[in-house]
Amino acid sequence: METLELKECIETDFIDKVVEVVSKPFKKKSMDIVNLLPPKIVNHIFSYCKPTDLLTMSLINRKWYRFIGKSPSCMDRIKIVISEPRIGCFQLLTNLDAIILTQHGRNYKHIQLTSLERQFLFQHKLLLATFQWETVSLNNHTFRNKIDFVNFLGMIEPFVETLTLRGVKIAKTNYQISPTNFQFPLLEKLNLINCSTYVYSEPFKYVTTLKCLNIQTDAFPTHQAHVGDELTERVKALQTILLNNVYIYYLELFIHQKDFDAMFMDQRFLNRIRFNLQWLSVGKFKQKDNEDINVVQINNFVDFLKSQMHSLSILYLDNWLGNATLEYAINDMQLTNFTIANIEPLGMHDESIANLNLFSNDTIENLTLWSSSRHQAVAEEIVKVCRVLRVLETRTINQSMLEALIENNEDIQIIICDFFSAYLPPHREVMRNLRMMKINIACDSDVFRDIIGIKNFYTNFEMIFLRAAKDLRRRCALNGVNFFRY
Amino acid sequence: MDIDRPSDPQVSVVSSDGTMFHTTLKSILLSGTIKDMIEHIGEGGVENMGAIPLQNVDSKTLEIVIKWIEHHKDNIQPTSEEIKDKTADFIDPWDENFLEMDLDKLYNLITAANYLNIPQLLWLSTRKIAMLIKNRTPQEIRSLFNIEDDWTPQEIEAVQKENQWCEEK
Numbered sequence: 001m002e003t004l005e006l007k008e009c010i011e012t013d014f015i016d017k018v019v020e021v022v023s024k025p026f027k028k029k030s031m032d033i034v035n036l037l038p039p040k041i042v043n044h045i046f047s048y049c050k051p052t053d054l055l056t057m058s059l060i061n062r063k064w065y066r067f068i069g070k071s072p073s074c075m076d077r078i079k080i081v082i083s084e085p086r087i088g089c090f091q092l093l094t095n096l097d098a099i100i101l102t103q104h105g106r107n108y109k110h111i112q113l114t115s116l117e118r119q120f121l122f123q124h125k126l127l128l129a130t131f132q133w134e135t136v137s138l139n140n141h142t143f144r145n146k147i148d149f150v151n152f153l154g155m156i157e158p159f160v161e162t163l164t165l166r167g168v169k170i171a172k173t174n175y176q177i178s179p180t181n182f183q184f185p186l187l188e189k190l191n192l193i194n195c196s197t198y199v200y201s202e203p204f205k206y207v208t209t210l211k212c213l214n215i216q217t218d219a220f221p222t223h224q225a226h227v228g229d230e231l232t233e234r235v236k237a238l239q240t241i242l243l244n245n246v247y248i249y250y251l252e253l254f255i256h257q258k259d260f261d262a263m264f265m266d267q268r269f270l271n272r273i274r275f276n277l278q279w280l281s282v283g284k285f286k287q288k289d290n291e292d293i294n295v296v297q298i299n300n301f302v303d304f305l306k307s308q309m310h311s312l313s314i315l316y317l318d319n320w321l322g323n324a325t326l327e328y329a330i331n332d333m334q335l336t337n338f339t340i341a342n343i344e345p346l347g348m349h350d351e352s353i354a355n356l357n358l359f360s361n362d363t364i365e366n367l368t369l370w371s372s373s374r375h376q377a378v379a380e381e382i383v384k385v386c387r388v389l390r391v392l393e394t395r396t397i398n399q400s401m402l403e404a405l406i407e408n409n410e411d412i413q414i415i416i417c418d419f420f421s422a423y424l425p426p427h428r429e430v431m432r433n434l435r436m437m438k439i440n441i442a443c444d445s446d447v448f449r450d451i452i453g454i455k456n457f458y459t460n461f462e463m464i465f466l467r468a469a470k471d472l473r474r475r476c477a478l479n480g481v482n483f484f485r486y
Numbered sequence: 487m488d489i490d491r492p493s494d495p496q497v498s499v500v501s502s503d504g505t506m507f508h509t510t511l512k513s514i515l516l517s518g519t520i521k522d523m524i525e526h527i528g529e530g531g532v533e534n535m536g537a538i539p540l541q542n543v544d545s546k547t548l549e550i551v552i553k554w555i556e557h558h559k560d561n562i563q564p565t566s567e568e569i570k571d572k573t574a575d576f577i578d579p580w581d582e583n584f585l586e587m588d589l590d591k592l593y594n595l596i597t598a599a600n601y602l603n604i605p606q607l608l609w610l611s612t613r614k615i616a617m618l619i620k621n622r623t624p625q626e627i628r629s630l631f632n633i634e635d636d637w638t639p640q641e642i643e644a645v646q647k648e649n650q651w652c653e654e655k
Binding site: 028030032037045050058059062082093 | 589590593596597600608612613615616617619620621622623624627628630631632633634635636637642644645646647648649651652653654655
């Protein structure tokens with residue numbers, strides 16, 4: 001009996017072999033990369049494909065779907081976007097959609113929820129509870145009450161690394177709930193943009209792992225009662241977050257004037273800051289009428305900059321923060337990138353601009369200065385003292401700015417500006433490192449006719465990006481000349 | 487051990503099927519794996535070193551690899567980090583031409599470049615495949631690689647529906 005079975009076994013095996021050998025010439029050999037190459041290499045290949053291509057490639061067969069869906073490096077580049085309603089048409093997430101998304105075997109890591117039509121329904125909760133989200137972004141959502149908001153955070157707390165809450169409001173804040181105890185153990189990037197006070201004050205008070213923090217605040221609605229209390233609460237909450245997280249190296253503070261004043265009035269708070277920033281952006285406040293407060297606030301801000309002097313290399317100032325700030329940033333700090341988005345001193349600062357004391361700077365390589373033509377002189381002063389400039393972005397390059405550049409900045413490689421009104425072209429002998437010029441709006445002079453005409457004149461000058469290319473082409477009647485339209 | 491001497495000594499390598507190839511030290515050092523091996527050679531130096539056995543590369547593939555490294559021996563090779571940030575799509579026409587081979591050979595070349603740790607060659611060859619599958623429909627990729635479609639119509643519809651919720655991060 002036993003031998004017979006064995007014999008049968010051999011025979012069926014043998015027949016299978018024969019069938020395989022016979023049918024082989026008729027079947028073309030599969031060259032499937034997912035089967036033939038090691039997973040590491042396949043991931044390498046997929047890293048050159050666009051994320052949208054990866055989605056299409058998931059349709060090839062089950063194996064490809066599974067490979068892409070389980071590959072962390074592929075899924076890192078794909079996010080789920082639920083936007084209800086989409087512009088022009090409603091696309092609501094249904095139960096069926098949520099089941100498809102959760103049960104097919106893809107390991108999603110990133111999700112963005114925008115303007116949900118209603119409150120969180122079963123399908124949204126199913127989605128949120130199924131995956132270990134690394135990135136969660138919730139935009140323009142009003143929770144009914146604190147409990148709903150806390151429940152939402154509870155679903156994403158353990159794994160989230162990047163969390164964005166933009167315009168997250170809580171409709172009924174009048175009844176109290178017990179304090180939350182969230183740790184967010186993996187949270188590194190937190191963006192809190194124009195949310196209700198509760199969002200700033202409660203859930204993130206125990207977080208200590210942040211590396212990047214972006215906080216933006218709005219003015220409180222004027223009809224709201226107890227504005228003073230809310231402001232105090234919000235500022236205290238922001239200070240708590242800043243003091244608890246010693247690893248922050250990237251900080252964006254686009255906070256309302258009142259928050260800024262309250263925060264930087266508090267010298268004790270500033271003394272307790274322990275993080276070392278590499279990147280700081282500050283902005284969105286208006287000058288106060290009360291000059292005394294303004295002076296204190298700005299002096300404290302300069303003190304804050306002093307405490308960050310050894311680590312900070314990139315500074316972005318959205319507004320004019322007074323002479324002292326500018327002088328300190330240029331004369332004393334070791335910045336490599338410096339931006340002032342608006343050189344527009346108001347009120348008392350208007351005259352003091354003439355008293356600006358700038359010495360010299362040999363660290364700033366990338367400088368961005370946006371000013372109205374009224375304050376062009378300030379921009380020019382700054383350019384003059386920055387001796388190792390490589391990239392300059394500004395509104396206007398006029399003849400005197402160009403001359404300042406020629407005289408002081410021989411390393412300059414890239415110039416980006418809106419208007420170019422100099423009448424003499426940059427000379428090769430003095431701007432020999434210039435590689436690229438990008439001019440956004442038509443220029444007033446014919447300098448470029450010469451530049452385009454004698455391209456060889458500039459040894460390292462590779463490209464001119466011009467929005468006004470068409471116009472120039474017409475004016476210069478240069479059809480065959482190589483320059484690139486941006 | 488002195489790799490930087492001006493003369494370029496001969497080095498031999500042996501493929502998995504026993505064929506011996508002769509090349510120069512300068513070219514073979516493009517391979518990170520072999521560079522590591524040679525750097526750990528003690529007394530005696532490169533001149534007295536025997537042939538290097540390469541168990542994971544067959545003779546056909548090794549021949550192609552040697553052709554490539556000999557052509558590129560004088561070029562400065564980017565490190566893998568530099569290749570990662572590479573955005574320029576410029577490819578040397580010689581390389582473009584060199585990579586015109588059937589998929590079988592290309593796959594073997596990729597595996598060899600990976601084993602021998604030649605970042606530039608790995609980048610070129612994997613990019614070549616990425617270019618093949620770029621902007622194509624699933625059906626086109628299936629026929630390109632001879633892949634069977636094992637989806638049911640319901641399943642494919644579900645995946646299409648799933649994709650509608652996905653975007654580039």
